[in-house]
Structure formats: C-alpha cells, structure tokens
Amino acid sequence: MSDGALFSTDTVSTEARYQWHLWTADLLDVATSALVGWAALRAMEHERTPVAMVLAMVLAWLASSAVGGIWGRTLWRQLLGVRLVRNAGAPGAQRGLVRAFTTPVDLLVAPVLQRRPFDTMLGLYAEPVTAGAGARLKGMVPQLPWLALLAGAVWLLVTPTRAEMLKYLGSTLTGWHCCHGTRDVTWECRTSLNRAVREANSGREDVRAVVADCPVASERLAKP
Known part of the structure; x- marks a missing residue:
C-alpha cells in the first residue's frame, strides 16, 4: 500500500467528512431555538415558569426542524457549509x-x-453546499427570515418586559436614580424609560402611575 493510498481522504465517506459540520450546526440550531422560545415568552409577557419555558423552546425547535427538513438547510447549516439530505434530496417536513x-x-x-x-436509521446525512462565495451568499437569502428572527430574539432578551420595567422604575433604588437622573444612564435605564413613555402614551394606567412618580419619564411624556 502506498503512502498516498494510506493517507488519502478519498476513502472517507461524505457522511463522515461533514458529520462534525452538521453536529455543530445542530447544536447551534438547538441553542437558537431555545433563545427564540424564551424570547417569545418575553414578547407575550407570559409568566416564565419552567414548564412554559420548556414548552416554548420545544415548539421553537419543532418549527425549526420542520422547516430545516423541508429545505435541508438552516441558518447555521448554511453558514457552516452543509445541508441535510436523504437520497440526494431534502428530507421533508x-x-x-x-x-x-x-x-x-x-x-x-x-x-x-x-x-x-x-x-443513519433515518437515512440522513450531511453533504457540502455549492462551493464558492457567491453561491454561499445566494444560499443565505432564504435564511434571512431566520436571521431576522434571531436578531429579534436577542433584542427581546436584552430589553425589559413590562413587568421588569414596572419593577425597575417603581421598586428599585437604581430605578429611582434612573427616574431622577442622578446617575449615568445605563442600558436598563434607557430602555425602561423608553418603554414606560411609549406605553403611558398608549394609555396603560399601571404604567401611567409609575411614570407619574418618575420625573424623567414624566418630562418625556409631556413633550409633544
């Protein structure tokens, strides 16, 4: 046996060669689904009990898996250069x-x-997407909704919910300083004030009560 044959990668199957690309993509897809599920609860102002969080994350993962089955690709598979196939086609929903x-x-x-x-039991394996930067970028176009969803989820996770805003501005010392402008403005302060003013303008009485005791928010609310 020649050295060339001994160390040749031609003997490595496509499944084996790209299985770790797929493994990494799947891990990131699971993490993304967890973030999206968590963010969805925050967006709905739903109580984040362990059961509710697990259910939301599972539903997000099921939706991601179904769409990934239809196209054979997800955001992370595309970024890692692989797609999931069965008999050279997409697996299906x-x-x-x-x-x-x-x-x-x-x-x-x-x-x-x-x-x-x-x-292996399902007859699924990973294969590389079309090589080349142009093809990779073109393949990202169908993933833009998922990218937007991920960005939206991150935004929802880093901005306060209504309950968090009310508690922060109405019940905490740092919130008091935020309302009276006696300390440097933090991200939590800025986003809480913005939400308080926005929801007070929409007529929410519980928010208006907090804004009434918050000079900075009251001043903003009074502006046309």
Whole structure:
C-alpha cells in the first residue's frame, strides 16, 4: 500500500467528512431555538415558569426542524457549509420533525460513537453546499427570515418586559436614580424609560402611575 493510498481522504465517506459540520450546526440550531422560545415568552409577557419555558423552546425547535427538513438547510447549516439530505434530496417536513426528537440524543452520543445512529436509521446525512462565495451568499437569502428572527430574539432578551420595567422604575433604588437622573444612564435605564413613555402614551394606567412618580419619564411624556 502506498503512502498516498494510506493517507488519502478519498476513502472517507461524505457522511463522515461533514458529520462534525452538521453536529455543530445542530447544536447551534438547538441553542437558537431555545433563545427564540424564551424570547417569545418575553414578547407575550407570559409568566416564565419552567414548564412554559420548556414548552416554548420545544415548539421553537419543532418549527425549526420542520422547516430545516423541508429545505435541508438552516441558518447555521448554511453558514457552516452543509445541508441535510436523504437520497440526494431534502428530507421533508415529516422526517425533519422525527429528527427533532432524535437529534438531542445524536448530539450526545456522536462524540463517543463517532457516528450518528439515529440519522443513519433515518437515512440522513450531511453533504457540502455549492462551493464558492457567491453561491454561499445566494444560499443565505432564504435564511434571512431566520436571521431576522434571531436578531429579534436577542433584542427581546436584552430589553425589559413590562413587568421588569414596572419593577425597575417603581421598586428599585437604581430605578429611582434612573427616574431622577442622578446617575449615568445605563442600558436598563434607557430602555425602561423608553418603554414606560411609549406605553403611558398608549394609555396603560399601571404604567401611567409609575411614570407619574418618575420625573424623567414624566418630562418625556409631556413633550409633544
């Protein structure tokens, strides 16, 4: 056997060659779904109990898996240069949903087994997307809604909910300083004041009561 044959990568299957690209993409997809689910609860001003958070994250993951099954791609798969296929085509929504339940197990066992048993059982594997920067950028276009969703989720996570705003401005010492302008303006202060003024303008009485005791917010509210 020649050295060339011994060390040739031609003997490595496509599935094996790109399985870690897919593993990383799946891990990031799970994390993204968790963020989106958490952000959705915050957007709905829903009480964030453990059950509600798990349910929201699972629903986000199921939706992501179904869409990923239809197209064979997700935001992170595209960025990592792979797509999920079955018989050279997209797996479909049904297999995507089934894979939603098997992927967490595959993520755990793949580092140990060096393979993905459930993906193999479903006949799924990763293959590279079309090479070239132009093709990569073109492939990102269908992922723009997911990118926007991720950006929106991050925004919702770093801005206060109504309950957080009311508690901060109405019940905390730092909120008192924010309302009276006696300290440097922080991100939490700025976003809480902005939300308070916006919702007071919309007529929410609970917010108006807090704004009435907050000179900075009252001054902003009085401006035309």
